Amino acid sequence: MTPAALTQAAIELVDAIAAAAQAGGAAADTLIARYFATRRYAGSKDRRAVRDLVYRAIRAAGEPPASGRAAMLLVADGDPALAETFNGSVHGPARTAPDEPRAAPGAAPAWLVERLEDSGVSDDAMAALVGRATLDVRVNSLKARRATLTIPGAEPTPHAPAGLRLPSGTNVETLSEYRDGLIEVQDEGSQIVGAALAAAPGQRIIDLCAGAGGKTLQLAAEMAGAGEILACDIDRARLSRLPARAERAGATIVETRLLNPGREAEMLADWQASADGVLIDAPCSGTGTWRRNPEARWRLNADRLARYAAAQQHVLKVGAALVKPGGALAYIVCSLLDEEGADRIAAFLAANPGWQAEALSLGAGAPRGAGVRLDPASDRTDGFFVARLRAPC
Numbered sequence: 001m002t003p004a005a006l007t008q009a010a011i012e013l014v015d016a017i018a019a020a021a022q023a024g025g026a027a028a029d030t031l032i033a034r035y036f037a038t039r040r041y042a043g044s045k046d047r048r049a050v051r052d053l054v055y056r057a058i059r060a061a062g063e064p065p066a067s068g069r070a071a072m073l074l075v076a077d078g079d080p081a082l083a084e085t086f087n088g089s090v091h092g093p094a095r096t097a098p099d100e101p102r103a104a105p106g107a108a109p110a111w112l113v114e115r116l117e118d119s120g121v122s123d124d125a126m127a128a129l130v131g132r133a134t135l136d137v138r139v140n141s142l143k144a145r146r147a148t149l150t151i152p153g154a155e156p157t158p159h160a161p162a163g164l165r166l167p168s169g170t171n172v173e174t175l176s177e178y179r180d181g182l183i184e185v186q187d188e189g190s191q192i193v194g195a196a197l198a199a200a201p202g203q204r205i206i207d208l209c210a211g212a213g214g215k216t217l218q219l220a221a222e223m224a225g226a227g228e229i230l231a232c233d234i235d236r237a238r239l240s241r242l243p244a245r246a247e248r249a250g251a252t253i254v255e256t257r258l259l260n261p262g263r264e265a266e267m268l269a270d271w272q273a274s275a276d277g278v279l280i281d282a283p284c285s286g287t288g289t290w291r292r293n294p295e296a297r298w299r300l301n302a303d304r305l306a307r308y309a310a311a312q313q314h315v316l317k318v319g320a321a322l323v324k325p326g327g328a329l330a331y332i333v334c335s336l337l338d339e340e341g342a343d344r345i346a347a348f349l350a351a352n353p354g355w356q357a358e359a360l361s362l363g364a365g366a367p368r369g370a371g372v373r374l375d376p377a378s379d380r381t382d383g384f385f386v387a388r389l390r391a392p393c
């Protein structure tokens, strides 16, 4: 494909991605894969180049752009070679008109910038939220030690004891260490907050919002494969991926239980007030993971955010009832917004006298409300809020 044709393809894709984000449609990666499935003439180098342009445009435009072309022109303003591809050639974009509008630059839509500012998120952290993510894996201590793994280009992550940072673009799934369950893809921030429960061997632990089990497998490793973990979720597709991952990781103490929304307490009656620890990796807006899905900030609106807060309050209530007297509850969201993090914990503590927030020393992050917050500017991780609460005895 010619450079102009690459630009045109990227413009078409940004159009589709912006429309889908606002209509609750497919994610950018899915749309890019679909686009190329019907354009076999594009080689792998072309696909990489288009994908790179698409993500540069998504990252640059804070508000959903009026068009893919307006977003690409914004990027072209800082890239003369890209600007030259607006040359009116056969498969390329039309020439730029005088005073043609550009998409609005920024880290996020204005209403979200305001909410992030209200949550004490600095300009640097906001800009880093849409930067490029690192590629981190967690060494599975059930099968391996970080010090003895020799993955080309891998460096220990600065804070998480089992983390390795791989060169960007590494195809992890082709590594024998991955196939043999010695490593799992997991951002360093996720490893740091996942350790906040401080689960120990022999304990009975519930991972209430386990999804496909990223943190369940971490808990199993921290527990040295001794004890019991019940991994739950309301999403059948996600939870069904966990048993195969657990088998690969040698995590034999994990059982799964699919919950019906609204009937969680009933379906967990056998675990009421009996868990040593409950991990709640709550459903959230994912503002902390925009580095990986920058179009997600075009997807969010105030109603959705309010629904997340209600869901968070709900899972906190369900999870707290499962903790035994004196047991621990760790609450995590991959968001920097107080309304999903610090405010949810403040509301829980106000409504549940006797519960106490504990000080956390995670080696990263900064105090926020009753918990700790990690951000991509200070910690070079995805953004997270985490708090650990102790149940009354």
Ligand SMILES: C[S@@+](CC[C@H](N)C(=O)[O-])C[C@H]1O[C@@H](n2cnc3c(N)ncnc32)[C@H](O)[C@@H]1O
Pocket (backbone or CB within 6 Å): 208, 209, 210, 211, 212, 213, 214, 215, 216, 232, 233, 234, 235, 238, 259, 261, 262, 264, 281, 282, 283, 284, 311, 314, 315
């Ligand atoms: C942030 S994701 C979990 C990610 C996962 N812990 C990991 O480390 O990969 C949040 C999960 O909460 C689940 N969820 C939402 N509402 C729930 C509920 N009422 N009970 C249990 N799980 C719920 C969602 O289906 C989703 O999989």
